[in-house]
Amino acid sequence: MAVISYREALRAAMREELKRDDKVVIMGEEVAQFNGAYKVTEGLLKEFGPKRIVDTPISEAGFIGLGIGASMLGIRPVMELMFWSFSYVAFDQIVNNAGNIRYMSGGLINCPIVIRGPANGGTNVGATHSHTPEAILASHPGIKVVCPATPYDAKGLMKAAIRDNDPVYVMENTILYNDKGEVPDEDYIVPLGVADVKRVGTDLTIVAHGRAVITSLKAAEILEKEHGVSVEVVDLRSIRPLDEETILASVRKTHRALLVEENKPFCGVDAQIAYLIQSKAFDELDAPIHRVSSIDAPQIYCKRMEDLQMPNVERVVAEALKVLA
Amino acid sequence: MAKPAVLTHPESLKRPAGPSEYAKDPANASMSKAEKIALYTKMARIRHFEQRCIRIYQQGKIGGFLHLYVGQEAVAAGTISLLGKNDHIITGYRDHGHGLMVGMGMNECMAELTGRVTGCSQGKGGSMHYFAPDKNYWGGHGIVGGQAPLGTGLAYAVKYMGLKGSCLVYMGDGAVNQGAVHEAYNLASLWDLPVIFVVENNGYSMGTSQERSTAHPGCLAKRAEGYNMAWDVINGHDVYEVRAKTAIALKRAHEESKPTVLEIFTYRYFGHSMADPDKTYRDKEEIKEYREKKDPVFAFEQELLGEKVLTPELSLKINEAAMAEADKAALFADESPDPTVADITKHIYWEEDNRGPKTTSRGTIIFE
Numbered sequence: 296m297a298v299i300s301y302r303e304a305l306r307a308a309m310r311e312e313l314k315r316d317d318k319v320v321i322m323g324e325e326v327a328q329f330n331g332a333y334k335v336t337e338g339l340l341k342e343f344g345p346k347r348i349v350d351t352p353i354s355e356a357g358f359i360g361l362g363i364g365a366s367m368l369g370i371r372p373v374m375e376l377m378f379w380s381f382s383y384v385a386f387d388q389i390v391n392n393a394g395n396i397r398y399m400s401g402g403l404i405n406c407p408i409v410i411r412g413p414a415n416g417g418t419n420v421g422a423t424h425s426h427t428p429e430a431i432l433a434s435h436p437g438i439k440v441v442c443p444a445t446p447y448d449a450k451g452l453m454k455a456a457i458r459d460n461d462p463v464y465v466m467e468n469t470i471l472y473n474d475k476g477e478v479p480d481e482d483y484i485v486p487l488g489v490a491d492v493k494r495v496g497t498d499l500t501i502v503a504h505g506r507a508v509i510t511s512l513k514a515a516e517i518l519e520k521e522h523g524v525s526v527e528v529v530d531l532r533s534i535r536p537l538d539e540e541t542i543l544a545s546v547r548k549t550h551r552a553l554l555v556e557e558n559k560p561f562c563g564v565d566a567q568i569a570y571l572i573q574s575k576a577f578d579e580l581d582a583p584i585h586r587v588s589s590i591d592a593p594q595i596y597c598k599r600m601e602d603l604q605m606p607n608v609e610r611v612v613a614e615a616l617k618v619l620a
Numbered sequence: 621m622a623k624p625a626v627l628t629h630p631e632s633l634k635r636p637a638g639p640s641e642y643a644k645d646p647a648n649a650s651m652s653k654a655e656k657i658a659l660y661t662k663m664a665r666i667r668h669f670e671q672r673c674i675r676i677y678q679q680g681k682i683g684g685f686l687h688l689y690v691g692q693e694a695v696a697a698g699t700i701s702l703l704g705k706n707d708h709i710i711t712g713y714r715d716h717g718h719g720l721m722v723g724m725g726m727n728e729c730m731a732e733l734t735g736r737v738t739g740c741s742q743g744k745g746g747s748m749h750y751f752a753p754d755k756n757y758w759g760g761h762g763i764v765g766g767q768a769p770l771g772t773g774l775a776y777a778v779k780y781m782g783l784k785g786s787c788l789v790y791m792g793d794g795a796v797n798q799g800a801v802h803e804a805y806n807l808a809s810l811w812d813l814p815v816i817f818v819v820e821n822n823g824y825s826m827g828t829s830q831e832r833s834t835a836h837p838g839c840l841a842k843r844a845e846g847y848n849m850a851w852d853v854i855n856g857h858d859v860y861e862v863r864a865k866t867a868i869a870l871k872r873a874h875e876e877s878k879p880t881v882l883e884i885f886t887y888r889y890f891g892h893s894m895a896d897p898d899k900t901y902r903d904k905e906e907i908k909e910y911r912e913k914k915d916p917v918f919a920f921e922q923e924l925l926g927e928k929v930l931t932p933e934l935s936l937k938i939n940e941a942a943m944a945e946a947d948k949a950a951l952f953a954d955e956s957p958d959p960t961v962a963d964i965t966k967h968i969y970w971e972e973d974n975r976g977p978k979t980t981s982r983g984t985i986i987f988e
Contacts, residue, residue: 439985
């Protein structure tokens with residue numbers, strides 16, 4: 296098993312799928328000659344040529360819509376958004392077209408498209424480039440959303456997404472791109488809708504996704520070392536489909552739940568998770584469910600304040616202790 | 621009162637109906653007598669289908685919006701009658717005519733309007749969302765201009781697969797100011813994609829005349845020059861002219877893999893949709909004038925009578941058959957069952973409808 300970065304894992308997934316299926320095309324701004332704005336697609340143009348690795352103009356509604364149209368005829372485009380924040384100028388294509396065509400055609404047409412790119416705050420770039428639209432997009436039936444937190448999951452989810460026959464939106468994280476982890480050399484996928492218990496514990500369940508998983512794992516260590524608390528961390532990996540059973544099984548074991556996400560609190564993913572737990576495991580709870588999310592404001596530019604705006608280890612530890620009190 | 625829409629057409633296009641100067645164009649001269657009769661029959665079927673829809677709408681059986689194609693028949697008929705097996709089409713919400721032209725049945729089309737499970741989209745799409753991918757018809761799209769990038773993508777896929785084909789992307793004159801259309805123009809030209817953008821200019825984007833909505837250099841098609849694309853303007857009441865000029869664009873797509881913008885001047889006899897009382901923005905005289913002088917179905921009938929391809933008896937038979945077919949479809953739509961509550965959550969995800977050990981999704985995907 297090789298130790299590679301999250302970025303390399305994504306690239307390996309795309310390379311393997313490009314080799315496996317000649318209908319797979321990589322498309323986006325700066326993905327080819329420039330080698331990717333975040334170097335995720337580095338080297339792919341050299342290896343696969345300009346028919347498979349395609350630079351687009353800065354024209355998200357145009358090229359994302361083009362990818363959706365091509366997917367209707369059986370091409371499997373993997374579209375890079377330089378930032379998921381830019382999806383907002385292509386919202387009609389991403390939601391109305393990709394998300395609705397199968398339904399409105401009574402199942403006659405599929406859109407096997409992948410749209411991927413970073414969706415995170417914490418990079419000191421201000422509000423317009425720091426959106427985390429997983430909850431917004433996952434609220435639309437017809438759309439699938441995954442948020443890998445580790446290199447293993449990044450590769451496995453990306454491969455599953457490319458093979459999936461529905462539109463799958465993969466939300467990566469620029470801060471995780473250099474994180475390293477073990478990734479198998481052989482072919483594997485992480486199916487969509489399967490959560491992963493990243494740390495086993497008995498006293499408290501933390502449910503998180505994306506980089507909030509990494510933050511929660513660090514918090515769990517402190518909680519164990521300094522407070523003697525055994526924390527279980529459930530990584531959703533996939534927002535829609537959602538692995539409800541793994542969340543509920545953990546809560547039934549620990550009887551306490553803290554939900555951590557980098558979204559803003561209003562209508563965030565964890566609002567849905569909290570509803571799930573109270574509706575299906577209410578009697579199992581020994582304490583109210585708590586949440587840690589970003590402070591409810593557009594993303595602040597000032598780096599020192601942005602680090603406080605987002606869930607950090609200190610905030611997660613403090614909120615965990617409240618649930619345990 | 622706004623200026624009549626017909627006056628916005630370039631001077632060269634203001635000619636009355638009459639024997640078409642395009643009858644001898646190779647695209648038309650090559651048609652057999654049977655093909656000409658078939659084309660007229662299809663136009664008549666669109667006309668009678670749409671007129672039957674009005675009655676059903678007025679009976680309260682069609683919900684939501686109903687955008688009629690009456691007056692614009694020659695556009696869909698002329699363009700689609702030229703297409704081969706690797707040519708695809710996609711359009712906006714005024715989509716019935718295109719559906720009937722590609723060979724969709726009146727029954728499935730009518731039943732979709734009344735929301736029946738026997739409809740082409742099983743009652744899930746409605747008037748604006750007809751689809752028949754087995755006939756290369758990719759909808760039926762409700763958001764103005766949103767289909768332009770999709771159609772460009774269909775053309776991209778055709779080219780990617782090495783096929784000699786195209787995609788015709790239809791839109792109204794109101795769509796030309798949407799950003800998505802301009803982005804599609806740019807990509808189609810930049811990547812040499814075999815797309816034909818067909819602007820069906822009926823003079824009004826809903827209730828706003830072209831003068832009040834659109835800055836243009838004489839006509840809408842000329843905007844293509846800004847994207848280094850070929851363009852042409854066409855009289856939409858003359859199906860022969862539509863065919864002749866579309867054939868050139870189609871050849872450009874097939875032989876050179878280059879896009880074209882075609883602006884086809886046409887006219888709708890009814891409001892933007894049935895919800896439009898059609899009283900505030902145009903003169904009744906304007907409608908009357910077009911109907912009398914440039915009706916596309918009547919004009920083609922006259923053309924074929926003149927050519928002795930059609931006889932008055934045969935024409936009557938064709939029209940009566942189309943009316944009877946529409947009546948039958950209306951009955952079919954009436955008698956068909958609704959979808960069920962369980963059907964509401966079908967056809968959302970392929971993976972959910974086809975769950976198995978080999979599919980890539982697990983977990984909950986439809987929520988309570």
